[in-house]
Amino acid sequence: MRHAERHRTDRIGWLRAAVLGANDGIVSTASLVLGVAAAGTETKAVLVAGVAGLVAGAMSMAAGEYVSVSSQSDTEQADLVRERRELADAPEQEQAELAEIYVRRGLDPALAATVASQLMKHDALGAHARDELGISKILTARPIQAALASAGTFSVGAALPLLVVLLLPASMLMWAVPGSALVFLALLGSLAAKTGGAPVLIAAFRVTFWGALAMALTAGVGALFGVAT
Template sequence: MTETRDSARAHAHEPHHDSLGSRLNWLRAGVLGANDGIVSVAGIVVGVAGATTDHGAILMAGIAGLVAGALSMAGGEYVSVSTQRDTERAALRLEKHELKTMPEAEERELADIYEAKGLSRELAERVARELTQKDALAAHADAELGIDPDELTSPWQAAWASLAAFTVGAIIPLVAIALPPTSWRVWTCVIAVVVGLALTGYTSARLGNAGVRRALIRNVGVGALTMLITYYVGTLFGVTTG
């Protein structure tokens, strides 16, 4: 009896709903967007700092990178999700037409899908029949297309989420290099970026159930290499005076 209760409590915390997986995907995308903001703007401001000590020039370049990067991310996400949504809608329209014009064939096709997944033919036909009676389009969209007709991704929602995530990440290197005195700017930015990338790497690893150590090394390593290269490229095109 105790084992049954423990098992029930354990399963109660498991993610059984598709909506939870969708929320995790959004959160993971947000973390990666913030990561892009950190690396992109850090590369810009550190590169400019390698070329000049002019506070205004560094800040202006960082702000320009933040705005351009955020808008680029938002625009790219909007176009990508819009294309995906159009494709899903076209597939749903075709599925509606097939359900209307050949319902028996569609039900057999649904039964074939469940039989291929391991159900007996008799049970597969029963499942297909009952799901079709309840909501034929939802059943076929899920089994054949992997789509929920009631939860198509919004392009505007995706665009705003990308813009916000990139902006939040970009603010870290921008503030870190803008506030300290000249001699501390680059190192303060480097430290802030390393901490920010460590946090995004840790979070993305946990969300994806991946190895934390490898994610941290990869994330921080890419950011550090970006800043190192852009700083020395900056020094080739200007003179930094302390």
């Protein structure tokens, strides 16, 4: 009977982008709302600032992820083009190079040479991409997927503090916004850790600590400028 193992490395690309987007959406929007509210601004202005932050942040996240991951993808493709050319020009040398990689990983030279020979016959470029360049189908760069995941999850995360602004009076925002944001962040960290198989408490503490620090600093700036005006 075949044993089917389930691994989580195939989730790394979209999970990283999704967690980054949602975390940034919650922290940046809650901090923005808190800073504007601390300056003594009325609820309508706080809401407008929050919505503007949501739209700008989602587009910024999408563009940033797309450009960043596209650069990674361009580098991968350039390496593959060069590797394909080297395989065509010097296949024996490339096979020896592959065998040497397997020797360094623990195989004896004879077995390493046999494995390299068989893999070269099966899929030479795939073998070199995976074992020499570290490029695999699971971990390869996907710019569009990363951009959509970041923008979408940023929007969802940013909508949570705005919902609090809509539902509660202005007098409660200074406590309700950071309190709810910390709850949302803890849930996000726990969910991301569970999805990725990481320790839940450590992940939850990590995101709530930095979120609390960001909101405290922004609230301080808002209060300072509110007093100054």
